[in-house]
Amino acid sequence: MSAEGPANASEYIVHHLTNLTVGEGFWTFNLDTLFISITLGSIALALFRIAAKNATAGVPGKLQNFVELMVVFVDTQVKDSFHGRSALIAPLGLTIFIWVFLMNFMDLLPVDLLPVVAGWMGVPYLRVVPTTDLNLTFAMSITVFLLMIFYSIKIKGAVGFAKELLFHPFGKWLLPVNLILKLVEELAKPISLALRLFGNLYAGELIFILIALLPWWLQFSLGLPWAIFHILIITLQAFIFMMLTIVYLSMAHEDH
Amino acid sequence: MNINATLLGQMITFGLFIWFTMKFVWPLLIDAMAERESKIADGLAAAERGHHEKELAEERAKQLLHETKDKARDIIAQSQKRADEIVDAAKDEARHEGDRLKTAARAEIDQEITQAKEELRKEVVSIALVGAEQVLLREVDAAAHEEVLSKLVEQF
Numbered sequence: 001m002s003a004e005g006p007a008n009a010s011e012y013i014v015h016h017l018t019n020l021t022v023g024e025g026f027w028t029f030n031l032d033t034l035f036i037s038i039t040l041g042s043i044a045l046a047l048f049r050i051a052a053k054n055a056t057a058g059v060p061g062k063l064q065n066f067v068e069l070m071v072v073f074v075d076t077q078v079k080d081s082f083h084g085r086s087a088l089i090a091p092l093g094l095t096i097f098i099w100v101f102l103m104n105f106m107d108l109l110p111v112d113l114l115p116v117v118a119g120w121m122g123v124p125y126l127r128v129v130p131t132t133d134l135n136l137t138f139a140m141s142i143t144v145f146l147l148m149i150f151y152s153i154k155i156k157g158a159v160g161f162a163k164e165l166l167f168h169p170f171g172k173w174l175l176p177v178n179l180i181l182k183l184v185e186e187l188a189k190p191i192s193l194a195l196r197l198f199g200n201l202y203a204g205e206l207i208f209i210l211i212a213l214l215p216w217w218l219q220f221s222l223g224l225p226w227a228i229f230h231i232l233i234i235t236l237q238a239f240i241f242m243m244l245t246i247v248y249l250s251m252a253h254e255d256h
Numbered sequence: 257m258n259i260n261a262t263l264l265g266q267m268i269t270f271g272l273f274i275w276f277t278m279k280f281v282w283p284l285l286i287d288a289m290a291e292r293e294s295k296i297a298d299g300l301a302a303a304e305r306g307h308h309e310k311e312l313a314e315e316r317a318k319q320l321l322h323e324t325k326d327k328a329r330d331i332i333a334q335s336q337k338r339a340d341e342i343v344d345a346a347k348d349e350a351r352h353e354g355d356r357l358k359t360a361a362r363a364e365i366d367q368e369i370t371q372a373k374e375e376l377r378k379e380v381v382s383i384a385l386v387g388a389e390q391v392l393l394r395e396v397d398a399a400a401h402e403e404v405l406s407k408l409v410e411q412f
Contacts, residue, residue, distance in 0.1 A: 072289070138259065
C-alpha cells in the first residue's frame with residue numbers, strides 16, 4: 001500500500017491511475033508519462049548509440065552483440081513484409097519495438113515501488129507505465145499515421161493518393177461510398193494501433209493493482225503467474241505495434 | 257483518460273527518437289554488420305579455396321609418392337640384377353682361377369715326380385753300381401759292365 005495510506009481500495013486504485021499533471025484543459029501535461037517515456041527512450045537510445053559508435057566488423061562485444069540481435073530481428077521483419085527500399089521503416093520499427101517494450105516493462109515493476117519512492121520525494125501522483133496513457137499510444141500511432149500519409153503522397157503523388165481515396169474499391173460511380181470506406185479504413189489503423197496497446201497494458205496494470213489489494217501472503221499466488229504471463233504480453237504488444245507499423249507503411253508504399 | 261497536450265509532447269519525442277535512430281544508430285550498425293558479413297564470406301571462400309588446394313596438393317603428393325616408389329622398385333630390381341651378375345662373374349672367375357691353379361699345381365707335381373724319378377733312377381744306378389762293385393769287385397771289367405748297366409737303367 002502506498003505511503004500515504006489510502007482510505008479504501010477504490011481510492012488506492014484511482015490514486016495509481018492518476019497522472020501527475022501541470023496545466024489545465026487541453027494544455028495539461030502528464031509529467032509522469034513524459035518523464036518516464038523520455039527517460040527510458042533516452043537510456044535505450046544512448047545504449048544503442050554507444051554500441052553503434054563502437055561497432056566493428058570484427059568480433060562484437062556483448063553490448064554490440066545484443067544490439068545487433070535487435071537490429072537483425074527488426075531488419076528481418078522489415079525485409080519479410082516490405083519489399084521496397086526505405087531508410088525510415090527499419091529504424092522506425094527498431095525505435096518502436098525498443099521503446100514500447102521498455103515502457104511496457106515498467107508494468108512488471110512492483111506497482112507501489114515507484115509511486116512510494118516518488119511520494120517520499122513529495123510527488124503526489126505517479127503513473128508508472130507510460131503505455132497506459134492514451135496520450136502516448138495515440139502520439140505514436142498518429143505519428144505513424146502521418147508517416148503513412150506522407151509516404152502515400154510521396155510515392156503515388158497527390159493525385160495518385162486522391163485517386164486511391166476516391167476510386168477504390170468500387171470505381172468512380174460510387175465515389176462517396178469509396179471515400180467513406182477508405183476514410184474509415186485508414187482512420188481505423190491509428191486508432192486500433194493506439195487502443196490495442198493502451199487496452200492491453202491498462203488492463204494488465206489494473207490487474208496488478210487489484211492483486212496488490214490482496215493480503216500480502218496471498219499476492220504471489222496471483223501476482224507470479226500474471227507477471228510471467230505479462231512478460232509475454234509486453235513483448236508481444238511491442239512486437240505487434242512494430243509489425244503493424246511496418247505493414248501499414250509498406251502498404252503506403254505500394255502502388256495500386 | 258483525457259487527451260491533452262501530452263500527446264503533442266510525446267509526438268515530438270517520438271519523432272526525435274525516430275530521427276536519432278535513423279541518423280545515428282541504424283546505419284552504423286547495418287554497415288558494420290554488412291562489412292562483417294562480407295568479411296565472413298571472404299573468409300569462408302578463402303577457406304574453401306585452401307581446402308581445395310590442400311586436396312590438390314595431397315593428390316600430387318600421392319602421385320609423387322607413387323612415382324618415387326616405382327622408381328625405387330626399379331632401382332632395387334636393377335641393383336639386384338647387377339649384384340647377381342657381379343656374383344656370377346666372380347664365381348666364374350674364381351672357378352677359372354681355381355682351375356688354372358689346379359692345372360699349374362698338377363703340372364708342377366708332375367714335373368717334380370719326373371724329377372724325383374730321374375733322381376731315383378740315378379740313385380738306383382749308382383747304388384746298383386756300388387752293389388755290383390762290391391759283389392764283383394776286381395774281376396769285373398768296369399768299363400764293359402758300365403755299358404750293360406746303363407742299358408738296364410734305360411729300361412726303368
